[in-house]
Each structure stands twice: as C-alpha cells, then as structure tokens.
Amino acid sequence: MMKSRTVRYLTVATDLILMNLAFILAYAARYRWEWLLPVVFPEPYTGYLGQQFVLTLLLILTFSQHKVWRRRRGESWVDEISRIVSATASGIALMMVFTFFFQPTPFSRLLLVWALVFIVAFIAVARLLRRGILRMLYRRGKLVDRVIVVGSGEVGRSVIRTLIAQPDLGFRIIGYLDDGSGENNLGSGLIQHLGSYHDLQRVLHDHQRLHTIFIALPGEMHGQIMSLLRITRAHNARAQVVPDLLQMSLNRVEFINMSGIPMLGAREMRISRFGRILKRTMDLLFVIILGIPAVLLTAVIAVAIKLDSPGPVIYSGVRVGRDGRLFDMFKFRSMVLGADMQKDALREWNEADGPIFKIKEDPRLTRVGRWLRRSSLDELPQLYNVLLGQMSVVGPRPPLPEEVAEYKPWQRQRLSVIGGITGLWQVSGRSNLTFDELCLLDIYYIENWSLSLDVRILLQTIPHALFGRGAY
Numbered sequence: 001m002m003k004s005r006t007v008r009y010l011t012v013a014t015d016l017i018l019m020n021l022a023f024i025l026a027y028a029a030r031y032r033w034e035w036l037l038p039v040v041f042p043e044p045y046t047g048y049l050g051q052q053f054v055l056t057l058l059l060i061l062t063f064s065q066h067k068v069w070r071r072r073r074g075e076s077w078v079d080e081i082s083r084i085v086s087a088t089a090s091g092i093a094l095m096m097v098f099t100f101f102f103q104p105t106p107f108s109r110l111l112l113v114w115a116l117v118f119i120v121a122f123i124a125v126a127r128l129l130r131r132g133i134l135r136m137l138y139r140r141g142k143l144v145d146r147v148i149v150v151g152s153g154e155v156g157r158s159v160i161r162t163l164i165a166q167p168d169l170g171f172r173i174i175g176y177l178d179d180g181s182g183e184n185n186l187g188s189g190l191i192q193h194l195g196s197y198h199d200l201q202r203v204l205h206d207h208q209r210l211h212t213i214f215i216a217l218p219g220e221m222h223g224q225i226m227s228l229l230r231i232t233r234a235h236n237a238r239a240q241v242v243p244d245l246l247q248m249s250l251n252r253v254e255f256i257n258m259s260g261i262p263m264l265g266a267r268e269m270r271i272s273r274f275g276r277i278l279k280r281t282m283d284l285l286f287v288i289i290l291g292i293p294a295v296l297l298t299a300v301i302a303v304a305i306k307l308d309s310p311g312p313v314i315y316s317g318v319r320v321g322r323d324g325r326l327f328d329m330f331k332f333r334s335m336v337l338g339a340d341m342q343k344d345a346l347r348e349w350n351e352a353d354g355p356i357f358k359i360k361e362d363p364r365l366t367r368v369g370r371w372l373r374r375s376s377l378d379e380l381p382q383l384y385n386v387l388l389g390q391m392s393v394v395g396p397r398p399p400l401p402e403e404v405a406e407y408k409p410w411q412r413q414r415l416s417v418i419g420g421i422t423g424l425w426q427v428s429g430r431s432n433l434t435f436d437e438l439c440l441l442d443i444y445y446i447e448n449w450s451l452s453l454d455v456r457i458l459l460q461t462i463p464h465a466l467f468g469r470g471a472y
Contacts, residue, residue, distance in 0.1 A: 004071065007134070007143065012069055014126055019059055022118035023052045029118075030111040043106035051095070051104055055115065058098070059091040066090070073169045077131065081124050088123075092116045135168045144172040145211035150197060150228060152178040155242055156216035157410065158447075160191055161440035165424060165448075174207065191437060200228055204235040216242040270416045271449050278451055279394075283386050286393045294383055301332055301368075301377060308368040311337040314381055319398035322418045327390040329398055330381035334369025335362070354435025355406035356399075376465040382421050394454040395420025396442035414442040417449075424453075427460040 027045050029035045063069060066087035072080075092112050099107050137143050149159050156176065163173045175194040194203050197217075204210055213232045217225055225241060232239040271279065302313045315333040318326055342364055343357065352358035365373065372378035385391040391398065398419030404412075425433055425441040433441070445453070 004145070008069055008071065011130065015063070015069075015123055016056065016060075018122040018126060019056055019119055020052060022122050023048075023055065023115050025118050026111050026114035029114045030108055035114070037110060041106075043108075047106045048111070051099075051107070054098060055091065055095050055112075058094045059088065059119070062087045062091040062094065073171070074166070077128060080127055081120070084123050084127070085120050088116055088119050131168075134170065138167055138170045141172070144170050146207065146209055147171045147173050147212040147214060148194065148203065148207075148210060149173065149176040149214045149216060150178075150200065151216035152176050153216070153218070154410065156214075157440060157443075159214050159216050159242055161444040164191070164428065164437060165441055165444040171212065174210075175203075177203065191434075197224060197228065201231050201235075204231065204237060210235075210237050212238045212240060214240050214242060219243075270446065275449060275451075279392060279449075279454065280389070282451065282454065283393050287383050287387050290383065294380055297377070298380065301372070301380070304368045305333060305366075309336060309366045318401060319419065320401055320404045320415060321390055321398055322415065324404070324415060326401065327385070327398075329391070330384055332369075332372055332378045332381060334366060334372045334378045335364040336366060339364040352435065355403040356435050356438075376422075379421055386421070390418070392418045392420045394422055394457050396423055396445065397426075397438075410443075411436075411439045413446065414439055417446050422457060422461040424457055427457055427464055 024045070027048060031039055031042060031045075063084075066083050068083055068087050092115065095112060096109070134143065147163070149156050149163075152160070156178070160173060160176065163169065163171050173191060175192040177194055177197055177199060179196045179198075200213070204213075213228070215225055215228055217228075229239050229241070305311075305313050311333055313333060315331050315335075316328045317331075319329040321327050346359060346363075347357075349359050350357050351360055369378070382391055386393055395417055396414045396419050399415075404415070423442065424445040425438045428441055
C-alpha cells in the first residue's frame with residue numbers, strides 16, 4: 001500500500017509543477033510570442049501570479065473530483081488522458097467564472113486557452129513517461145503488489161491468466177485458493193495452490209506483505225464471499241470481487257439490447273473473420289520478407305545437420321491444429337534417428353508437468369540439434385506450414401495428438417485458433433512455465449488478440465531466440 005501511495009504522491013507533485021510551468025508557457029505564448037492574436041496592452045507576468053495560484057487550487061479541486069490521481073491498473077493511456085482533459089477543462093471553466101465575478105486585472109481569456117492546451121500536453125507526456133518507468137520497474141519486480149486469487153474456476157483462471165500475461169499491471173501473483181476438484185487445480189509452477197477458501201486467514205498471516213485478494217467465486221457463494229471480505233479487511237489487505245456472470249470470462253460476455261431489454265450472450269471465443277484476414281495478411285508478408293534469408297540459412301543448417309549425424313535434414317510430425325485438425329509440422333531434425341522410439345524409456349526423466357514431454361539435457365539431441373534448439377532455428381521450416389495456412393507466425397503452440405487426449409475441458413480452448421511458431425507463453429518464460437500456466441497464457445492471447453499484440457510478441461521473441469531464454 002505504501003508503494004502505491006508513494007507513486008500517487010509523486011504523481012500529484014509532478015502534476016502541480018507541470019500545471020504551473022504550463023501557465024508560465026501560456027503567458028509567454030500570449031504576451032511574448034503573440035500566438036493567434038497580437039498584444040495591444042502588454043502585461044507583466046507578476047500581474048498574473050494571483051490568477052496562477054487560484055487556477056492551481058481550482059485544478060486541484062477538479063482533478064480530485066474527476067479522480068485523476070486514482071490509479072486504475074490496466075486503464076489505457078487514451079482513457080486516462082480523456083479524464084485529464086475533462087478535469088482541466090472543468091478547472092479552466094471555473095477560472096472563467098471566477099474572473100467574471102471578481103474582474104481581475106490584468107486578464108486574458110486566450111491565456112487560459114493556452115494554459116488548457118499546455119497543461120493537457122505536459123501531463124499527457126508525463127503520464128506516458130510514468131507508464132514506461134513503472135513498466136520497467138514492474139518487470140524487475142520493483143513496486144509490485146503481491147496478490148492471491150480465491151477461486152480457480154473459469155473466472156478465477158481469467159484473472160490468473162491476465163495477471164500472468166500483463167506484468168505491466170504491477171501485480172505479482174503468488175498463489176490461489178480453491179476448494180474445487182483436481183480439474184481446477186493449476187499445478188505447482190509460478191501459481192501455487194495455497195489451500196482452500198477456509199485457509200485465507202492462515203495465508204494472510206503467513207504472507208504479511210500481501211496487498212490484494214482477488215475473489216473470483218460463483219454468485220451463489222455469497223455467504224462465503226462476505227466471510228472472505230471480513231477476513232481480508234481484518235488483515236488490512238485490499239479485496240477485489242470479480243463478478244462471475246454465470247462463470248464466464250468477461251471477455252466472452254456480449255451485452256445485447258433487444259428493444260430495451262438488456263441481455264447477456266456468450267461471445268464465441270475465437271478471432272473474428274476480419275481479424276483472421278489481417279492475421280493471414282501479416283503471416284504472408286512475414287514469409288515474403290524472410291523468404292530469401294530463410295532459404296540461404298536453410299542451406300547452411302542442412303549441411304551442418306548432414307555433417308553432424310546420419311538421417312534426414314527435415315523432421316515432420318503430426319500436430320493438432322485449429323478445431324482439432326491434424327497436419328504435418330516441419331522442423332529441422334535436432335535429434336538422433338529413432339528418437340521417438342526412445343521416448344517411453346525416458347519418461348521418468350520428464351521435467352515438464354501435464355501431458356507435455358520435456359527434458360532440459362535431452363540425451364537424444366545431436367550437437368547441431370542442441371544449438372538449433374537454443375536458437376529456435378529448428379523451427380525455421382515451419383514458415384512452410386505458415387505459407388500453407390496450417391500455422392500462423394504467432395499463436396498457441398500446436399500440440400501432439402496424445403497430448404490433446406489428456407487435456408482438461410478448459411484447456412481445449414487453446415485449439416480454437418491456428419497454432420503459431422511463437423506465442424505469448426514463449427516470451428513469458430517459455431519452458432519454465434507449467435502446462436496449466438502455458439494454457440492460461442494461450443487462452444488470454446485468444447481472448448485479447450489484436451494485430452498490435454502479435455507485433456509485440458514478435459518483437460519480444462527476438463531477444464528470447466538470440467539468448468535462448470528458457471528454450472530446450
């Protein structure tokens with residue numbers, strides 16, 4: 001809580017300084033530079049000191065009323081600036097009323113117009129810088145709020161995957177509480193199962209630095225929710241109750257007005273037709289741009305594979321695509337011949353949870369194959385899958401059929417879109433994530449897809465591929 005107050009106090013102090021700097025610049029624009037209108041009667045800046053003080057007080061009032069200084073995590077920069085514009089305009093309007101009744105001398109309405117423009121511009125830039133600084137600090141684990149989630153049903157998982165996918169929100173989730181079946185349990189990776197709902201008091205006692213409790217329980221558990229709220233307040237933690245809306249993620253709820261009758265509908269969880277066209281266009285452009293460099297690199301890698309070990313250069317394996325369609329996915333061969341036959345013998349060395357199979361120091365890897373895996377260059381032939389429309393550049397990783405056979409019902413949601421070469425989980429920890437966390441990130445990606453999100457993932461993939469973070 002102290003960290004949030006520190007950020008708020010610094011924001012208020014910065015805004016007050018910028019308001020006064022903007023007023024000084026507005027005076028210069030009116031009387032020194034004579035923007036828009038020439039000056040007939042020059043006035044000294046000292047004559048406006050009283051009005052500057054009054055305007056600052058009025059802006060403090062309007063900024064407080066419009067809750068400009070209350071941080072809303074996840075709010076877009078545009079929405080934040082719209083509130084700043086509204087609060088500043090209200091303050092300028094009150095200043096106009098003040099000058100009408102008290103008739104100060106000197107006075108210039110144009111100066112107030114310039115003050116409005118400069119105040120909004122200065123604070124807008126300051127907010128952008130603040131976002132960048134906080135994003136950097138959050139990614140380094142600084143100033144973050146430690147949180148837990150109560151409930152791991154559909155709504156609870158929606159909250160968890162948002163917290164994992166958006167570290168920029170400034171939350172570090174340390175675990176969850178749930179009384180549900182094993183199907184809802186999320187494994188023991190980043191998100192640990194800390195116990196049942198009744199263990200909240202113990203968890204709050206054991207974790208003294210918990211800031212926020214997200215309660216994501218069904219509406220019929222009203223009594224349980226009220227009990228959890230009382231416990232949270234007693235430990236001076238902040239509680240956020242997430243409405244269940246029939247246990248659907250809010251991203252999947254569609255609000256419909258049918259002749260004045262409000263209705264809730266379930267939105268299909270997949271990328272829209274227009275979105276798929278945009279995504280396919282970007283995929284083809286990506287393949288065209290990388291086409292010639294990929295061919296040259298393929299020739300070099302093919303020679304290296306042939307010189308290193310006997311066997312084909314390209315390995316193809318059956319994968320599950322969108323809506324369960326099977327296809328052959330291509331990769332550079334990174335293992336010895338007969339590697340698939342050795343898989344059962346290595347089961348006890350599996351370091352991944354859930355249905356996936358991963359060994360960090362896999363003995364089946366060849367010398368060239370180990371380098372290909374670290375650099376992710378073994379996946380270069382999948383550009384051909386992208387060209388055929390079987391895969392996308394960005395998307396959930398296509399699974400093996402035997403993995404899909406072990407999926408829980410909620411995990412099958414990741415098959416509702418075309419799989420990709422890289423994805424959100426690859427740039428959020430890659431092989432260091434548990435399978436449940438991997439699925440949560442894939443579902444978050446599907447629910448929140450945008451072209452800008454694909455571009456961001458592609459840009460973040462570059463350093464991960466160059467430095468081999470989490471790849472094996």
